[in-house]
């Protein structure tokens with residue numbers, strides 16, 4: 001599998017390669033992604049990578065981290081030990097996870113969908129919808145290509161490197177697939193300029209029966 005091969009090659013250097021982005025851009029955003037999930041019992045960090053979200057997991061919640069790459073999971077295991085984070089690490093593909101229906105109270109993925117090729121976007125969203133409880137939130141942090149001409153041009157210059165280094169793209173159309181999955185987009189917010197956005201989706205609420213329905 002291309003994604004697995006890519007990440008098995010870069011796992012050892014991933015944190016160093018990504019360091020400037022992590023400190024200058026991602027780290028300030030991560031607390032927002034995890035905020036308000038303290039009431040959950042069980043949360044999935046989908047595409048956990050080297051475990052960069054670990055510092056922000058809500059306290060007292062049973063955490064599970066899934067990743068396709070054993071090499072990235074090995075780095076996550078090192079971070080788990082160093083930080084004393086309680087997280088169960090699972091090797092698996094996000095399009096066919098080993099979890100039963102409605103396993104999680106919330107599912108969070110940061111920079112996973114930008115790595116998934118277009119043909120995997122829909123199956124991955126369907127899988128998240130299956131394993132997340134109907135009332136649970138699915139939070140997806142992703143890149144978007146900027147509408148600002150200068151920023152857009154810079155992103156286009158970077159794009160070949162991003163594809164080569166991470167197998168990622170800035171212009172995945174994850175949001176467009178949500179309706180097809182039956183998921184409802186409940187929030188959409190840019191957290192960095194107009195280039196990193198948080199999508200929050202969930203199953204549509206089934207209206208309570210009115211008196212006339214009974």
Ligand SMILES: C[S@@+](CC[C@H](N)C(=O)[O-])C[C@H]1O[C@@H](n2cnc3c(N)ncnc32)[C@H](O)[C@@H]1O
Nearest residue numbers: 003007047048049052067068069072093094110
């Ligand atoms: C760009 S990294 C993001 C890591 C982490 N979430 C973060 O915010 O730093 C993407 C991760 O997704 C994983 N990945 C790629 N394809 C996957 C798939 N089909 N199923 C599960 N994980 C996958 C990669 O192995 C990699 O660890």
